[in-house]
Amino acid sequence: MQTVEAQIVETDLRLRLFERMVILRQFEKRVYDLFLQGLVKGTSHLSIGQEAIAAGFGEAMHPTDWTFATYRGHAHTLSRGVPMAPVMAELMGREGGLMAGKGGSMHLTSVEHGMMGSYAIVGAHLPIAVGAAFSAKYRKSGQVAVCFFGDGTTNIGAFHEALNFASVYQLPVVFVCENNLYMEYTSIHDVTAVEHPAADRAGAYGLERIIVDGNDATEMYRIAQERLRWAREGHGPSLIEAMTYRHQGHSRADPGKYRPDAEVAEWMERDPIPAYRSRLESEGISAGALDAIEERVARAVDLATETAKASPAPPADLAFRDVWSDGGWQWRS
Numbered sequence: 158m159q160t161v162e163a164q165i166v167e168t169d170l171r172l173r174l175f176e177r178m179v180i181l182r183q184f185e186k187r188v189y190d191l192f193l194q195g196l197v198k199g200t201s202h203l204s205i206g207q208e209a210i211a212a213g214f215g216e217a218m219h220p221t222d223w224t225f226a227t228y229r230g231h232a233h234t235l236s237r238g239v240p241m242a243p244v245m246a247e248l249m250g251r252e253g254g255l256m257a258g259k260g261g262s263m264h265l266t267s268v269e270h271g272m273m274g275s276y277a278i279v280g281a282h283l284p285i286a287v288g289a290a291f292s293a294k295y296r297k298s299g300q301v302a303v304c305f306f307g308d309g310t311t312n313i314g315a316f317h318e319a320l321n322f323a324s325v326y327q328l329p330v331v332f333v334c335e336n337n338l339y340m341e342y343t344s345i346h347d348v349t350a351v352e353h354p355a356a357d358r359a360g361a362y363g364l365e366r367i368i369v370d371g372n373d374a375t376e377m378y379r380i381a382q383e384r385l386r387w388a389r390e391g392h393g394p395s396l397i398e399a400m401t402y403r404h405q406g407h408s409r410a411d412p413g414k415y416r417p418d419a420e421v422a423e424w425m426e427r428d429p430i431p432a433y434r435s436r437l438e439s440e441g442i443s444a445g446a447l448d449a450i451e452e453r454v455a456r457a458v459d460l461a462t463e464t465a466k467a468s469p470a471p472p473a474d475l476a477f478r479d480v481w482s483d484g485g486w487q488w489r490s
Contacts, residue, residue: 168440168442170216170378171374171375171433171437171440171442172437172442172446172450173216174209174212174213174216174374174375174378174433175374175430175433175434175437175447175450176450176454177208177211177212177215177216177236177374178208178209178212178374178429178430178433179430179450179451179454180235180241180454180457180458181204181208181211181212181231181232181235181236182205182208182430183451183454183455183458184231184235184241184244184245184458184461185203185204185205185231185232186205187245187458187462188201188203188231188245188248189201189203189205189405189409191245191248191249191462192409196249196466197248197249197262198249198250198261199261199262200262200408200409200410201231201248201262201408201409202227202228202229202262202263202407202408202409203229203231203403203405203409204229204231204232204335204403205403205404205405206337206372206401206402206403206404206405206424206428206429207229207232207335207337207371207401207402207403207429208232208374208429208430209371209372209373209374209376209377209401209429209433210232210305210333210335210371210377210399210401211232211233211235211236211305212232212236212374212377212378213374213375213376213377213378213379213380213381214233214236214303214305214333214377214378214381215233215235215236215237215238216236216378216381217378217381217382217385218237218271218301218303218381218385219299219300219301219385220238220270220271221271221298221299221300222271222300222301222302222303222385223271223273223286223289223300223301223302223303224236224237224271224272224273224303224305225273225274225276225282225283225285225286225289225302225303225304225305226265226272226274226275226276226282226305227275227276227279227282227305227306227307227310228262228263228264228275228276228277229275229307229335230263230265230275230305231244231248231262231265233272233275233305234255234265234267234270234272234275237267237270237271237272238270239255239265239267239270239272240461241457241458241461242460242461242464242465243255243465244265244461245461245462245464245465246258246464246465246468247260247261247262247265248261248262248465249465249466249468250470250471251465251468251469251470251471252468252469252470252471252472252475253464253465253467253468253469254465254468255267257471257475258470258471258475259471259475259476259479263275263276263277264276264277273285273286273289273302279306279307279309279310279313280306280310280313280314280315280316281315282304282306283304283306283310283315283316283318283319283320283332284315284318284319284322286302286303286304286319286330286332287302287319287322287323287328287330289302289330290302290323290328290329290330290388290394291326291328293328293329294326294327294328294329299389300329301329301330301331301385301388301389302328302329302330302331303330303331303333303381303385304319304330304331304332304333305333305335306332306333306334306335307334307335307336307337307340308334308335308336308337308338308339308340308345308349308354308355309340309341309343309345310334311334311345311349311354311355311358312348312349312354317358319332320332320358320362320364320394320396321362323362323393323394324362324363324364324393324394327391327392327393327394328393328394329388329389329391329393329394330388330394330395331381331384331385331388331394331395331397332355332394332395332396332397333397333399334354334355334356334396334397334398334399335371335399335401336353336354336355336371336398336399336400336401337401337402337403338402338420339403339407339415339416341407341411342407342411342415353366353368353398354398355396355397355398356368356396356398359396362396364394364395364396365395365396367380367384367395367396367397367398368398368400369397369398369399369400370399370400371399371400371401372400372401372402372427372428372429372432373429373432373433374429374433375433377399380397384397401429402424402427404424404425404428434447
């Protein structure tokens with residue numbers, strides 16, 4: 158039987174996980190609205206429906222740990238504690254953005270928060286995460302690199318090269334496959350020889366086969382804690398396959414009509430946020446307390462939106478800054 162203190166800690170943890178997911182959902186719903194208004198330029202890749210993965214790891218990671226994400230990286234950026242306003246401004250291409258408007262939706266980075274970048278090239282960040290983990294092991298810093306990627310990444314060379322290197326050198330890196338069942342427009346099952354594209358290949362690199370419910374924030378937090386501890390204790394890498402589903406198409410240019418209606422309906426019933434809210438209410442947390450969280454987040458999203466809108470467009474000479482590591486742009490040979 159849990160002590161009263163343990164129950165309080167458990168309740169506080171679940172409320173934090175719920176709030177994290179609500180932040181991610183409300184933020185990205187606002188991004189969608191702003192895109193339709195023409196205020197978010199280019200495209201955007203939303204993770205609506207996948208929030209439990211980012212929330213669970215964001216809660217479990219140490220401040221000094223590193224996150225490496227794909228172009229679907231808004232949630233992972235916010236989950237590392239990056240404020241909403243500069244992320245929103247970055248998506249709008251404003252001077253007050255995280256990278257002064259130069260990065261946009263697919264290149265979010267905040268080194269001070271351990272967010273080491275979103276990467277537009279599929280799989281490009283896996284070897285980079287391995288390099289960071291090698292550095293952590295060499296320096297005995299206790300840091301762990303966590304690398305998030307989609308199911309499609311498992312069929313490219315960088316995935317296999319990164320896992321092999323990390324396993325051979327027993328590096329502190331956690332690979333997290335967010336398996337939402339689809340690549341850009343293609344079912345992962347149509348182009349993959351195994352049922353679980355990540356977990357079923359783990360054994361080839363001496364790793365444990367781990368499959369988790371990516372729509373359960375508590376389960377994601379539990380596995381994150383376990384695997385981060387494993388890495389910190391010097392046992393080497395882990396590969397997690399988190400089963401989830403994106404509610405919309407691959408990007409804002411994709412209506413997602415290739416997915417069967419029955420499949421979409423089934424996964425919508427497994428929406429991580431209302432499911433988690435129902436669980437919390439069944440455990441005795443009042444609807445009023447959960448409403449208050451949602452209302453507080455809504456106000457924060459409104460404020461971030463207005464702050465981002467008020468930020469000016471970046472000056473033209475910004476294009477000539479930070480091209481090279483010394484901050485300049487002129488070629489030297």
